[in-house]
Amino acid sequence: MTSTAPHTPHDPPPGTSAEPAAVALTDVHKTYGTTRAVDGVSLTVGRGEFFGLLGPNGAGKTTLVEIMEGQRRADSGTVTVLGESPWPRNTALLPRLGVQTQSSAFFVRLTAREHLVTMAALYRCDAAAAERALASVGLTEQGATRVDDLSGGQRQRLAIASALVHDPELIFLDEPTAALDPQARRSLWQVLRDLKGAGRTIVYTTHHLDEAEALCDRVAIMVDGKVAALDSPGRLIAASSPTTRLLVPADRLTADRARAIPGVDRVTEEGGSIVLETLASGQVLAAVDEIAGLQGVQTRTASLEDVYLALTGTGTPQP
Amino acid sequence: MSAYTALSQAGYRAYTRDRTTLFFTFAFPLIFLVVFGLIFHGQTVEESGKPYINYIAPGVLSWGVGNAAVFGVGFVLMQWRRDDILRLIRMTPTPVSAVLASRYVLALAIGAVQAVLFVAVALLPSFGLQLDGRWPLALPVLVLGITAFLALGVIVGSYAKTPEAVAAVANCLMIPMAFLSGSFFPLDAMPQWMQSLSRVLPLRYLNDGVSGALTGGGTLTDIGVACAVLAGFALVLGAVALKTFRWSDKT
Numbered sequence: 027m028t029s030t031a032p033h034t035p036h037d038p039p040p041g042t043s044a045e046p047a048a049v050a051l052t053d054v055h056k057t058y059g060t061t062r063a064v065d066g067v068s069l070t071v072g073r074g075e076f077f078g079l080l081g082p083n084g085a086g087k088t089t090l091v092e093i094m095e096g097q098r099r100a101d102s103g104t105v106t107v108l109g110e111s112p113w114p115r116n117t118a119l120l121p122r123l124g125v126q127t128q129s130s131a132f133f134v135r136l137t138a139r140e141h142l143v144t145m146a147a148l149y150r151c152d153a154a155a156a157e158r159a160l161a162s163v164g165l166t167e168q169g170a171t172r173v174d175d176l177s178g179g180q181r182q183r184l185a186i187a188s189a190l191v192h193d194p195e196l197i198f199l200d201e202p203t204a205a206l207d208p209q210a211r212r213s214l215w216q217v218l219r220d221l222k223g224a225g226r227t228i229v230y231t232t233h234h235l236d237e238a239e240a241l242c243d244r245v246a247i248m249v250d251g252k253v254a255a256l257d258s259p260g261r262l263i264a265a266s267s268p269t270t271r272l273l274v275p276a277d278r279l280t281a282d283r284a285r286a287i288p289g290v291d292r293v294t295e296e297g298g299s300i301v302l303e304t305l306a307s308g309q310v311l312a313a314v315d316e317i318a319g320l321q322g323v324q325t326r327t328a329s330l331e332d333v334y335l336a337l338t339g340t341g342t343p344q345p
Numbered sequence: 346m347s348a349y350t351a352l353s354q355a356g357y358r359a360y361t362r363d364r365t366t367l368f369f370t371f372a373f374p375l376i377f378l379v380v381f382g383l384i385f386h387g388q389t390v391e392e393s394g395k396p397y398i399n400y401i402a403p404g405v406l407s408w409g410v411g412n413a414a415v416f417g418v419g420f421v422l423m424q425w426r427r428d429d430i431l432r433l434i435r436m437t438p439t440p441v442s443a444v445l446a447s448r449y450v451l452a453l454a455i456g457a458v459q460a461v462l463f464v465a466v467a468l469l470p471s472f473g474l475q476l477d478g479r480w481p482l483a484l485p486v487l488v489l490g491i492t493a494f495l496a497l498g499v500i501v502g503s504y505a506k507t508p509e510a511v512a513a514v515a516n517c518l519m520i521p522m523a524f525l526s527g528s529f530f531p532l533d534a535m536p537q538w539m540q541s542l543s544r545v546l547p548l549r550y551l552n553d554g555v556s557g558a559l560t561g562g563g564t565l566t567d568i569g570v571a572c573a574v575l576a577g578f579a580l581v582l583g584a585v586a587l588k589t590f591r592w593s594d595k596t
Binding site: 095097115117118120121123125127131132133134135136140141143144145147148149150152153188192 | 346347348350351352354355358359362363424428429430432433434435436437438439440592593
């Protein structure tokens with residue numbers, strides 16, 4: 027799988043221009059006791075890029091992001107964010123970064139609007155900026171609600187608004203859709219796409235592989251503190267298993283007949299369907315059409331999830 | 346709006362919207378005043394011939410103001426760190442000084458309201474405190490005292506990781522200190538060693554200063570000494586507080 031090997035910092039990421047990269051990491055290490063949380067990570071995030079960071083729990087994603095944000099110091103390696111060093115606390119750099127913290131991090135007993143006005147003031151922005159941020163995540167109507175009385179999804183959106191209030195160049199989002207219902211999730215996708223459209227750079231940590239596939243220009247998959255793969259979702263998928271799975275309703279085709287079709291590598295039965303795995307999908311589809319007709323037949327190719335599972339070797343994605 | 350103004354406003358709102366804490370911050374010293382006032386009603390201290398209320402009122406007021414400063418900032422800092430609010434502030438260009446200054450102005454305001462309310466009750470005939478003409482000198486004493494105890498609270502809040510720890514550490518400091526500094530019982534009626542020991546405690550000087558200003562005991566120099574020592578405590582504890590302040594429990 028050579029094409030998914032970790033990039034060296036010399037690989038040009040998309041969107042590179044004359045200005046320094048949004049994030050440039052070279053051989054970054056961070057150890058806690060005997061645990062190597064981050065073990066030699068090198069990567070570059072270009073300006074305007076939507077960059078996904080995936081990996082199982084404990085893979086070192088959070089530590090890596092916190093190092094980029096300047097909340098933790100790398101043990102070794104170089105870290106450059108928008109051309110500057112984020113550590114020690116760099117108050118010139120901070121207004122250019124937007125960081126979504128946990129959903130519990132709100133000023134106590136304030137309303138959503140008061141919280142955002144406070145956040146805006148901390149970034150030396152006016153109340154109008156707070157109102158814009160509130161509207162951008164669809165919380166204008168909840169502006170007068172106390173933060174403690176917001177629902178899980180509303181709190182999550184308020185946390186995102188807190189990261190956007192000062193119009194930052196580089197935005198770090200951590201599982202931003204975790205507590206959202208499908209509608210809210212899609213509307214947030216739109217907010218994020220608009221941000222990217224406005225030229226913002228986004229570093230996105232997520233467990234939702236469909237989301238990474240839909241939104242990210244490139245993703246890095248971390249395993250045990252190392253970058254196991256780094257490329258666009260499309261290229262990662264193309265480079266992984268080329269097998270196509272055909273699902274045929276079980277009442278129309280028997281397993282034995284399926285096995286007899288030339289080009290079928292493997293046949294299994296799954297929940298009312300006969301599943302045919304093949305490298306020659308066109309040929310097999312034509313044969314299935316002749317035997318059973320194509321109505322109700324589904325075709326599945328590899329997804330980012332398959333790539334992820336193959337790399338992380340976990341069988342099922344961790345919640 | 347500056348970061349300092351925004352944080353002060355957020356702190357003020359959080360404070361005034363928490364009715365229970367608000368009530369007890371002001372009621373707590375008054376309860377002690379009532380209890381001690383009833384116990385020692387009409388009695389005088391044998392060693393000095395002064396009425397008990399002259400000791401108890403300034404003593405309980407000093408303790409109440411100091412206690413509120415330590416607990417207030419201690420709880421808030423612990424909570425803000427635990428709930429990632431400090432991390433949130435840390436990711437903005439806001440300096441530590443704005444965070445601490447906003448807590449300082451709140452502590453001063455709380456102390457001022459506490460003092461006015463407390464003295465007003467103590468002046469009631471049933472308690473019988475009589476204000477001396479130099480009572481305004483209590484203001485600088487209280488300001489310096491609140492500064493010193495706020496710094497102590499910052500240190501407590503920086504080390505403690507749970508509300509239980511804040512309460513345990515702050516109580517452990519403030520309750521013995523109240524007895525050893527003569528807040529609840531007149532130092533004049535205590536053994537000599539205890540009077541000597543009290544000289545290393547900031548509350549002793551807050552008591553002395555407030556007592557000297559409100560009841561006219563001692564000389565103006567005594568109040569000056571109290572102020573100077575409290576300023577010294579504020580400076581040293583403030584330096585330690587700045588040194589130990591942590592944005593987060595992470596390394």
